[in-house]
Amino acid sequence: xxxxxxxxxxxxxxxxxxxxxxxxxxxxxxxxxxxxxxxxxxxxxxxxxxxxxxxxxxxxxxxxxxxxxxxxxxxxxxxxxxxxxxxxxxxxxxxxxxxxxxxxxxxxxxxxxxxxxxxxxxxxxxxxxxxxxxxxxxxxxxxxxxxxxxxxxxxxxxxxxxxxxxxxxxxxxxxxxxxxxxxxxxxxxxxxxxxxxxxxxxxxxxxxxxxxxxxxx
Numbered sequence: 001x002x003x004x005x006x007x008x009x010x011x012x013x014x015x016x017x018x019x020x021x022x023x024x025x026x027x028x029x030x031x032x033x034x035x036x037x038x039x040x041x042x043x044x045x046x047x048x049x050x051x052x053x054x055x056x057x058x059x060x061x062x063x064x065x066x067x068x069x070x071x072x073x074x075x076x077x078x079x080x081x082x083x084x085x086x087x088x089x090x091x092x093x094x095x096x097x098x099x100x101x102x103x104x105x106x107x108x109x110x111x112x113x114x115x116x117x118x119x120x121x122x123x124x125x126x127x128x129x130x131x132x133x134x135x136x137x138x139x140x141x142x143x144x145x146x147x148x149x150x151x152x153x154x155x156x157x158x159x160x161x162x163x164x165x166x167x168x169x170x171x172x173x174x175x176x177x178x179x180x181x182x183x184x185x186x187x188x189x190x191x192x193x194x195x196x197x198x199x200x201x202x203x204x205x206x207x208x209x210x211x212x213x214x215x216x217x
Contacts, residue, residue, distance in 0.1 A: 047077045048136060048160065049208045051187045059182075059213055060132050060156040062086050067129070069150070071121040071143060072136035076102030079116075080109050086131075089114045092121045125150040136160045141173035148177045151216040156182075159212045167210050174214050182213040 056078075062068060066086040070078060073093035079102060083089045091114060093099050099116055106114055117126075121135070122142045129152040135143055140159045147157050157179065159170050167184055174181065186209075191202040 047075050051189050052160065052208055052211060053078055053081050055185065055187060055211060056134060056158055057081065057085060060158065062132050066131040067127070068132040068134070069125065069127055069130050070134040070136065071140075073098055073102045073116055074136065076105045076114075076116075078134065078136065079114055080106060080111055082134075083111045083114050087113065090127050090130075091116045092119045092125075094118065094120050121146060130155060132156045132158070134158045134160065138166070139169075140166075141170045144170070144173045144177065148179070148216060153216055155216050157214050157216065160209050161212070162207075162209050164210065167212055170212060174212075178217045179214040180217050182215060184210055184212040186210050 062082070062085055064085070064087060067088045067090075068082055068086050069090040069092070070082065071092040073079060073091040075098070076091075079089055079091050083106070091102070093102070093116060096118060099118055102116055106112075119126075121137070122139075123146075125133075125143075125146045128150050130150050131152065132155060133147045133151060135147070135158065137143065137159075140161070144157075151157060157174075159167070161167050161170065171181070171184075186207065189206065193200055193202050
């Protein structure tokens with residue numbers, strides 16, 4: 001699977017070998033050492049998959065000047081990927097065990113542009129003029145109004161949900177506000193083993209979640 005590498009305000013896609021950029025060559029060994037660090041963090045069983053994280057990073061146009069918020073910190077996996085790109089990440093989490101785990105993981109990754117709050121996004125959002133909000137919650141529709149009030153014009157709201165009934169309820173709430181509905185997607189990934197002339201799928205198709213993208217008008 002290709003990895004997204006961030007250098008200043010530029011994104012590069014890397015699969016294998018040395019990466020050649022206009023700023024020079026990044027050795028394969030250095031890339032592996034850097035990306036493997038996030039893969040080694042402690043995580044909860046519901047941690048977002050890399051394939052789903054990558055589409056959030058690409059579709060939402062965030063960059064080094066962006067201020068973003070996520071709700072449902074978990075182990076801090078998405079938090080870490082966001083923090084590598086943007087100026088500031090605010091993360092809301094009501095489970096104190098998750099907060100402690102995420103803080104340890106972010107410390108391990110030497111990330112210091114994240115503020116984790118023991119706060120319920122369903123109650124309120126302190127921050128305004130946000131460039132992106134990601135909701136990794138079982139009932140994100142309860143936060144839609146607060147998200148609308150805190151996003152800047154043109155900013156993205158993304159929900160991450162395992163079932164279509166949840167997506168439908170989220171969409172019903174979104175339609176009450178001035179949002180542009182972009183799309184709902186499901187990323188299916190199947191790795192293949194290639195051994196000479198013999199090929200076979202390594203695993204069966206696996207569903208993780210549905211990602212819904214909307215923008216504040």
